[in-house]
Each structure stands twice: as C-alpha cells, then as structure tokens.
Amino acid sequence: MRIDEVIVPNTLGEALAALKRNPDALLCAGGTELFSDEPADQAGRPRILISLHGVPELRHISRTDHYIEVGSTTTLGELLALKAEFLPETLRTVIRRIGTYAVRNLATLGGNLSAPGRFRDCFPILACMDALAEYRQGAASRWVNLNRLVGNRGTPLIPKGEILTRIRIPLTGWDLGIAHKLGLPRANSGKTSLFVALARTDKRVLSDIRLFYMSDRALRSREIETSIAGKRIPLSSRDMESALGAYASYCARMGVPESSVPRFLDLVRRAFAQLNEGAPA
Numbered sequence: 001m002r003i004d005e006v007i008v009p010n011t012l013g014e015a016l017a018a019l020k021r022n023p024d025a026l027l028c029a030g031g032t033e034l035f036s037d038e039p040a041d042q043a044g045r046p047r048i049l050i051s052l053h054g055v056p057e058l059r060h061i062s063r064t065d066h067y068i069e070v071g072s073t074t075t076l077g078e079l080l081a082l083k084a085e086f087l088p089e090t091l092r093t094v095i096r097r098i099g100t101y102a103v104r105n106l107a108t109l110g111g112n113l114s115a116p117g118r119f120r121d122c123f124p125i126l127a128c129m130d131a132l133a134e135y136r137q138g139a140a141s142r143w144v145n146l147n148r149l150v151g152n153r154g155t156p157l158i159p160k161g162e163i164l165t166r167i168r169i170p171l172t173g174w175d176l177g178i179a180h181k182l183g184l185p186r187a188n189s190g191k192t193s194l195f196v197a198l199a200r201t202d203k204r205v206l207s208d209i210r211l212f213y214m215s216d217r218a219l220r221s222r223e224i225e226t227s228i229a230g231k232r233i234p235l236s237s238r239d240m241e242s243a244l245g246a247y248a249s250y251c252a253r254m255g256v257p258e259s260s261v262p263r264f265l266d267l268v269r270r271a272f273a274q275l276n277e278g279a280p281a
C-alpha cells in the first residue's frame, strides 16, 4: 500500500479536523487489519492516512453501575487485562480467541467494529448486549445501537467519514452466555464463523434470549427471539422444534446457502439444550 501522507493528530479535535479536510483519508488505529491485507486488496486505497493511535481521548475505560465505556482505540489486550467485574465473561471469551497475544496488544476494539466487508469477532456479542457506538464527524456526534449497523442482507453498514470514538457496553447480567468460534482458530478469515447466545431467566421463565450467527453475513432474528421469550424452561420439545423451524425459514429468506443451515440450526439446538440443563429442577 502506498501512503503519501500520514497525519498524526494529538487530540480528537485535530483528528476530526483532519478528517474534515481529507474526507477520503484512511483511519488507522492498531493497523493489524489494514496492514495484513494482501497487497492486491490494498490497491486503490486512499493515500492519506490519519493515525488515531496517539489521541488520548480515544483511549480510556470507565465504568458506571450500568455500563462500561471504552474508548475506540483501547486495545483488545487492555480489555482482557480488566478485572472480572468490568468485562462480561462471554465478551472476554470472544476477545481471548482473537489473533495472538501480540496482535491483541495492537488491535483495537474500534478497529474490530469498523473493518469493512464483513463483521469481525467482537460484533455479534456486542450487538447481542445492545452495545452503543458513538460516531463523531466535525462538531456532530451520534450514538448508534450496533444492531442498526446490520443491513437487510446481514452485511455491515459501517459508517464512512466518521470516527468511532466510544463504545458503551451494558453490564446487564445474563444467566447463559455462549460463544462458539468455528473454522480457523485465531484467524481473521472469511472462513470462520461465530455463534453467540445470551439468555436470561426469571424463576422458571425465559425472560430474554438473543442468538447471533455470523459467517459471511450476520443472522439474528428479533422476531424469533421474541417468540421464544416468555416460554417456561426447560423448553418443551415442541417449543424448540417450532423455533428451529422458524430459524430454517429465516435462513431461506436471508439466502443462506443450504449447506450452512444445518450447522446454524445445530448451534441453536445446542444452546437450547444448555439452557435446559441449567434450568432449576
């Protein structure tokens, strides 16, 4: 990749001003995604690069009773170093399986959520947790629920020309948290897929459930989740078969290749089984 100019802002204001002057410039945080692409994929990229690495406002972590707020250039390694009460366990599991120790010490959460083309590993769990992302452009800022960054066909709608500045992660407790990574371990490859399930129970009732499968596209149906929530647990065979049937139809509507559907349905079935195993006798 040929770069003609690297802009190194010292403040967020300088970074926003640089992006305003150069709206097509490439933002760079840890660079692990940008500089690991094949040279052929780097061709045609903008030749001005804005490095976010030294912007202190983007590198912070704070916590309230309800959420943790993470600056976008916080590295995955810094997140893993947090105490247990700061970082939800399923999110920790996902991050631990990203790349190597060395990669995680450079790779940022903001970069993971901003990479184009397909979702990266942190997206499904954070979307299930209803995490919010703050985007800034010039003097304007907006908070977006990550679920709104999924297009109709399950592909990413990553904002362009804006800087992702903060990610707010709710600390709501979940009774079930599952994260399965399939395919090449620790790799940044379109051949891996990730399944995440979160569920909350109240006495013997499933009060909330979220299921997200990410392969070449994101699959999550709020409609089916709502239809399962409110059922008594353990879930009956009839409830489970009905939900699996709904997911099979959803896959067909989303154009998921037939060969991939059984794997997804099997993961959903296993999540239900795990939920039932944890149900009070």
Ligand SMILES: Cc1cc2nc3c(=O)[nH]c(=O)nc-3n(C[C@H](O)[C@H](O)[C@H](O)COP(=O)(O)OP(=O)(O)OC[C@H]3O[C@@H](n4cnc5c(N)ncnc54)[C@H](O)[C@@H]3O)c2cc1C
Residues within 6 Å of the ligand: 026, 027, 028, 029, 030, 031, 032, 033, 034, 035, 036, 052, 072, 073, 097, 098, 099, 100, 103, 106, 107, 108, 109, 110, 111, 112, 113, 114, 115, 116, 120, 121, 122, 162, 163, 164, 165, 185, 186, 187, 188, 189
């Ligand atoms: C060996 C190796 C293994 C890997 N394994 C995995 C893996 O298992 N799972 C996985 O998910 N990823 C993996 N990756 C990919 C990568 O490390 C992560 O996605 C990482 O989190 C990207 O963060 P970064 O800071 O390096 O992003 P960068 O490379 O700096 O940027 C990535 C993209 O995000 C944009 N961007 C960055 N920050 C911002 C911001 N604040 N606002 C707006 N846009 C921004 C950039 O313009 C670019 O398009 C791997 C990479 C390597 C080299």
